[in-house]
Amino acid sequence: MRFVVTIQHPGHVHFFRHAIGELESRGHRVHVFARENGVAVDLLEAYDIDHEILAGEADSMLSLAAVQTTYETRLLYRARRIDPDVITGIGGVAAAHVATALRATGVIFYDTEHASLITSLGYPFADVVCTPSCYRDDVGSKQVTYPGYHELAYLHPDRFEPDPSALDVAGVAPDETFAVVRLSSWNATHDVGHGGVDDPRELVDRLEDAGATVLLTAEGEPPPDLASYQLTSPAERLHDLLAYADVVVGEGATTAAEAAVLGTPSVYVNSLSLGYTDDLEEYGLLYAYDADDRHERALERAVSIVESDSNQWDRRRERLLEERIDVTSFVVRTVESAAHGTNPDRPIPAINPG
Template sequence: MKIWIDVSNAPHIHFFKNIIKELKVRGHDVVVTARNFDSIIEILELHDIDYRLVGKHGGFSLKDKLVESSKRIMGLTEIISKESPDLALYKHSVEASRVSYGLKIPSLCVLDNEIAESQNKLMLPLSTKIIAPKAVPLKEITRYGVSKKNIRRFYGVCELAHVRDFVPDEKVMSNFNFDRPLIVMRPEPIKADYYKGDKDKSIIRDIIVNSSMDATFVVFPRCEDQKKLFNFENVIIPENVIDSLSLIHYSDLVISAGGSMNREAIALEVPAISAFPGHVLAVTQFLIDLGIKDHSLDPKEIWKMAEEFMTSTYKKDVRKALKKMENPVDIILEEIEAIED
C-alpha cells in the first residue's frame, strides 16, 4: 500500500515517526507532507524523515488562517492526486481530511483534543475512521455526525507512540550548563484557534517568577514573541532544535501550558504539571484521575505539587499505570492491516 501521512504540528512528528518506520519495514510506501509551522521542518530533519513542504500556518488572523488553509488544500491536492495513495493518515489536519475526502481516499484520523472545535467540525465528518483515546467522551466525536462504528478507541494517550522504542541520548545534556533541578517548560499555544487567553502574557513566566526552587529552567517558546517573556538568568532557551524527548528524560520535572510535552513526560516517567489556562482536556483529566498528573493555575500551588511529585513514589506509580495502557502505534497498524485485507 501507499500511505500518505500529513504533519500539521510539531508533536505529530514524534507521534508518526515510529509508525513511518514500521510501515516501511512492512513494505509499504510512505509519502509525508508537512506545513511550515513551529519547529516542524527542523524536527523532521532531526529524525531524517523525507517530506514535502506544503503551505504554512496562518498565524493569529482568522482571515489569514482561512487563506493559508485554502492554499494548502490546493497544494496538497496537486501532490496527492498524482501520488494516488491508498490511505491517508493524519492527526488534527483539516487540510488532509478535505483533500482525502475530495479525492475519495480512505482516511484514518487521530483525535485527542476535543476542545479544538473549529478543526473537529471540518475534520471529523470527512474522515473515514477516527482513532481516539477512551478518555475522550464518545459524544465529543459523535456530535459531529460520526457513526460509532467508525470510531476505534484505545486505553491510553497518544504520547505513548512518541516514546515507543525510545533510547535517550545523553549528548543532549552537553548543550546546557546548569544546576539541578532541571525543569522543562512550554508556554501556551497562542496561535491555536482554541486558545482564548491573553497572547501577550504567559502563566509559565509567572511560575518561574514565583519559583520556590533554585532550579534551571529550559523553556521552549512557540514563537519569537513568546521568547521576550523569558529573559531570566536561570532560563535557557535552546537556539536550535534539540532532542526534546531525551532532555525530558534527563529532567526532574515538566511544567507546560500546552498538552503534548506534559504527556510525553509522563510516558517517560517524569513528573508533569499542567498549567493550561482553559478547559482541561479529557486526556489530561484522565491522567489526573490516575494520580500521575496535576493541574493548576496558581504558581504557588504548582510549586507545592512539584515538591510532592519530586519526593514521592511517582515513578513507581506512573510505571504501574502505564503498563495497563495500549500503544496507539499498534492500534493504527492494526487498522491499516484491516484496510489492506
C-alpha cells in the first residue's frame, strides 16, 4: 500500500514516527511531506525519516493562509504522482483536502476540541476522524475513538525508555531536584485571547526557592531575563528530561500530557482546557489551572510537589497504562484498514494489548 503522511508541527513527527517505521517494515511505501515549523525538520532528520519540505514557516495569520495554500498545492502535485491509498495527518486540513481531490482515503487524528478553524476546514473532507475516547465533541459516523492520548503513540513503555545520559547533556546531576518549565508562543489560531503563566520570572524564582534547578523550554525566544535557563539539549532529548524531572510546569497541553503519561507530576497553566487534560487529571498525574487565579494556584501546586517526598506517581502511571493503549498500534491498524476499505472497530477495548 502507499501512504502519505503530512507533518506541520514537531508533535506530528513524534506521533507518526513509530507508525512510519512499522508500516515500512510491513512492506508499505510511506511518503512524508513537511512544512517547516519550529524543530519539526530537525526531528525528522534526527529520527532519520525521509521527507520533503513543501513550504516554509508562517509568522502571522495572513502569512499562515499563504503558506497553507502553498503547502496544499504542492502536496496535491506530489501526491498525484504517488497515487496513495491513504493520506493522513494530525488536524489534517491539507491531508483531507488533497485526499478528497485524489479520491484517496483521508484519515485524520486529532485531540484539540477548541481548534475550531482546523476542525471546520478538515473534518468535513475526511473519511475517518480518530479521536481519544475523552474527546468532548461528537464528530458523527466518521469518528473512531480509542482509549489513549496522542502522547502514548511515542511515550508508551513499549515505545520509549528514558535515557539517563540526557541529564548529563542538560547539566543536571542524577540526584538533583529539577523542574522543567514550558512556555508557549501563543501564536496558534486557537490561542487567540487566552493565556497561561502571568509572570514566568516569578515561577522560576519560586521553584528555585523550593530547591529545584529550573530548565526552560520555550516556543520561540524565551523572555530575555530567563534566556540563561533555556535548554540547549537536542529537541529529541526533551522526553528523557520530562521522565526524570520532579515536576513539569507549563502552558503547553502537549508537554503537560507528555510528562503525565511518563509518570511525572504535571502542572498545566492555561485558560483553555481539553478533554485529555481533564482525563489525565482523573489519574492524579496532571493538575490543570484555567481560572483567573491560575498563576498563583499553579505556583503553589508546583512548589508543594517539589517540597514533597511522595512516591505515588509511579502507581498512578501504572493504573493509567492498564487502562490506555499503545496508540501507535492503533494508528497502524487504522490506516491499513482504511487502505483496504474496511473500518477498524469502533471503539476498541480499553486495554493495553501488550
